[in-house]
Amino acid sequence: MPIAFDVWNMQDNIDINLWKFNNKKNNWSYISESANSGNTDEYIFALLSSGEYLLELKHMNSFSSEELPSKYKVSFDAKYLAQTMKLPNDPLFDSQWHLLNTGQSLGLLDLDIRAPEAWKRQSASPNITVAVIDGGIDVEHPDLVNNIWSNQKEIPKNGIDDDKNGFIDDINGWNFVENIPSVIPSEHGTHVAGIIGAEGNNDIGVSGLTWDVNMMSLDIFGDNTKYDSEDLFEAIHYAVDNGADVINMSIGYTVPFATLERFKELSPDLYRGYIDALNYAVDRGVTLITSAGNDNSDDLNSLSLPAAFAAEVPGFISVAAITDEGSIADYSNFGSLVSVAAPGGSSISNKTTIFSTLPRDKGLYGGMPGTSMAAPIVSGAVALMLEKNKNLLPEDILWILDETSTKDQSLKRFVKSSGYLAIDLAVKIAGKYNSKMKDSSTINDQQFRYKFLYGTATEDLFEVNKNNFSESGDFPSLIQFNASQGDKILIHRKVLPGFTSDTFSFSQANNKKNLKKQSETNSDLVYDRSSGNLYFNQNKESKGWSDSGKESSLLVNIIDKPNLSESMISLVASRKSSSISSSPNRSIPLDQHVGDTNSAKYLFKKSGRDFKINIFIDHKGLHENHASMDRDLFQYIENTFKLLDQNTILNFDSVSHAKADFVIGASKKSQYVGINEMSWGLSAGFDFSSKPTDNVLNHYNAAFEIAMALGVAYLPEKSKGIYSFEDSIAAWPLSNEIADNVGITSSDYDAINHAWSVFL
Known part of the structure; x- marks a missing residue:
């Protein structure tokens, strides 16, 4: 059972520990702790099996000179979490912090991709094929065997090219090194495959991102540690021609002090080979995902192949790695060309690696760190997105991953999206997606409905975007807004791209009658205090405010119905890169x-x-x-x-x-x-x-x-x-x-x- 313990309203520094009674040893076994400094709230989240548990509260020190009773409040919640998550019964699931982080790796609690929340919506992708261009997959692994792609047009081992695709007996994929159908199981390829699609909820081992999928094993390494570019290009063509929807490439190498332009000059044929192969995939609607590389290199002064082509091939996704604390991994390549980040673990501790499948002769399961592990996490997420909406194009998928990623200031400059994968939102938006959502030049009802339906408002400053609203009926409601305390609504340029700091205007209208008779039409926002509704004025070209269709312009309903004024609404141009400083030598952009x-x-x-x-x-x-x-x-x-x-x-x-x-x-x-x-x-x-x-x-x-x-x-x-x-x-x-x-x-x-x- 997922359960959360919370200690709050503390006057002093109190830490908490969670223990379970061990019947065999007749003692208490430690499970988890929360030891925030000061009187900051303490929080423990855990997956608990049946048994007897003890939540221990420890008074660490007082922050008052007076000797008074130390007050606090304790609560726990098992109902809400169980209702919002879908958990697999795989016995090693608790080792997969990237899917659900309960602090088991000693990293940051809840620092994960929110997989159980996504699985509540979509846990399998039986109609999606993911090609794994890597070392070979152990296709007989008990946790993978049911999710290996099978070429239904080919009769096994009859020595005939039944489907006439140029490959004889290619049942589960192809070994491009030896040019034979038998792939050589490798640790790397098998580990990557398990991250994408180890069978979930089967009482065996671990869980993949998608519990049911078709994984095509395309071996370009064989017994080697390096791949041949021609094998890679041929594997991409094979994957596309044989029905792959997603291609995962946890491969590559880094050339220091090089650029894509220089590469094009020095190796025009190889450059053209990459461009042609990658475009062959995306032009046919196949999403390509690759690892950013493990050389701790900045793409400003180094060249990571094939990841660098994300700058030239629309919809090609490159993935950096983060640790279980949310920071960019010490080994991960990074820069403005990297699309998004995902868990890759740390190279410092085995506890922080990504736990997945290994070949049967290598122990079945184990951990590895790397951007090679981060990329298949995204590939598995994309498989779920496509199962939700098969019409998504690679560019659509990249946009959704960018928009829904968990933004983190520490990832700015290291990842283009400034965030790491949030699979629950990505799957949710995938099911609702239409192309108008990413049209920044169009402001319409569909964009509003998408932008204002997610999240909760618990702070005093409210941003009119997807992160600060909770679903309430047909339209969102702004909660805990207190105008008397100076609370403001912040409207981001990213949400309402038609606004600029110079043209922004606000008009207060207290009732519907005033809305109808309003003669000034130069306001971007109109507020009706009687209803608490804040509208976007789409009627600026004609006089007054029309009742017809006004609901389609509703931005938010403010529960407290305050007497809003222009001073309570401010515009934030979040895309600006100029400094607010007058300092002449500032070297860090704002x-x-x-x-x-x-x-x-x-x-x-x-x-x-x-x-x-x-x-x-x-x-x-x-x-x-x-x-x-x-x-x-x-x-x-x-x-x-x-x-x-x-x-x-x-x-x-x-x-x-x-x-x-x-x-x-x-x-x-x-x-x-x-x-x-x-x-x-x-x-x-x-x-x-x-x-x-x-x-x-x-x-x-x-x-x-x-x-x-x-x-x-x-x-x-x-x-x-x-x-x-x-x-x-x-x-x-x-x-x-x-x-x-x-x-x-x-x-x-x-x-x-x-x-x-x-x-x-």
Whole structure:
């Protein structure tokens, strides 16, 4: 049973552990834990078999000087999860964190592709054929045998080309290396096949992305570690000519310091061979998916083949790998040409690899990391999408994957979509898809209905897009909107592409009568307070507002029916790449290094919403498990806040601990390092060493935690070599080479201003 435990409304730092009683050993066995810092909510999600369980709550430390009872609330939910998920009975399913992440790999809880939610809609694709161009598949594997493609037009082992396709006895595919029908089972090819389509819910082993599918084994490696390009091209033609709907190619190699243009100049025949073969597939409606490569290379200065052709072949999909923590994998190739990311696991720990099938002589099951594992995850998802809608073209599929991917700031610049696969939404949209959805030049009812039907609204700022609405009848409803608290509706340019910052206008109409008689027709939005309806004005060319067809222009129904004004609606041009900064030497574009509003938003609320923040530097170490700091460090932190006061839209006043919105202190213990949301504001502890040689590092750590708390976005590890490491404190390497002038930079000031500007 899937079950979630939640501890919330805490006054102190409380952690939780989940245990199961072991009847054989007569003791309790550890299952999972949640140990967030501060009084942040604790959450455990687990798949539990029948038995007796214990949820242990541990009081770690108090955040009040008074000795008072520590209050909290506990809840658990087994009903909702069971209703929204479809789970297989495969005994090794719990090892497949990429499908359902319960923390089993010690990564981030819920960091997965949402497969069980997708399976609730579509769990099998019996009418779809996926060609696996790779090493050979073990076609007799017990978890694969029922999902291997069978050429019904060919009579087995009669030595005759019955279907006259030029290949004799090609029952399950072809070995292009030896030019024979017998494929040589390989670890790589068998592992890839299991990720796509290991038979699900069969009480055996693992589950594939699709539980029922037809997988064609096209072997281009044989006993070799490299493939011949002519074998690849022939395999692509074979797959297309014999009915494949999807082709997975977890193959390739990287050429450093090369480009596609240079490749075209130096090897025109090979370049043309790739172009012709790939276009042969997509022109016939076959979706091609390939791995981005495992050489930790940027496509700006390296060439990954065949992945680089995603830039020239419409609908050709390349896939980067992420870890179980959501970051780009240490080995994964990356860049603006990579279409989307999917789980590939880490090369550091076996627990974080992708668990799938292996040949029978290799143990049946095991884990591997790589973009080779990420690509078949997408291929399996595409098979489910096509089963839902066979009319999808490769370009349609790529667009849906981009639109529905889970966006993550840390993936910007590393993946074109800035996100990783979210299969539940992809399958849902696939079933509803029509070409008008991706026509950015057309605003119509169909686009509105697609854009406003998904997600929940639990924050104070509401974006009019698919992520912030819940289904309620025929039209979406905006919930928890409180105009008196300064809540705003943010309308994205991506949602309403006809808008620009200069032409946006809003007219308030309080009743239907006013809507009919309205003489001014230059408003893009019209609001009817009596109904709480916000409309898009599609009647601007004629006078007034027509009742006819107005429901087709309904953007949202706002439950509280507030007295909306223009100040409560703002336009966000999310496609802009220019900097908001006046800094002349900014090297990180705004759309690649934006502020992180999570902590900033909380501090904004707690500080009185006036951009004035009361601070307390706990230099004596009297509060919250802090250590005392010397005068030099204390003065450095004071000066940091002075610089922030001078260079950002924020103002800082030093106050006592009891009156502070933001407390900063030194911590010698790792469990107290980081930013905690307290009932009164933010508490930040920085990693501190009392060694005189670590003074500069202490300065850096203090400034870093302050920057993170105020809205600087952390730049991921692969930002090295992409951005100037002198441009943001978030990009500095933690090493002994840290210079004396380390601190918050002009780009960090920009990021903080950006994070807080949305609250204006």
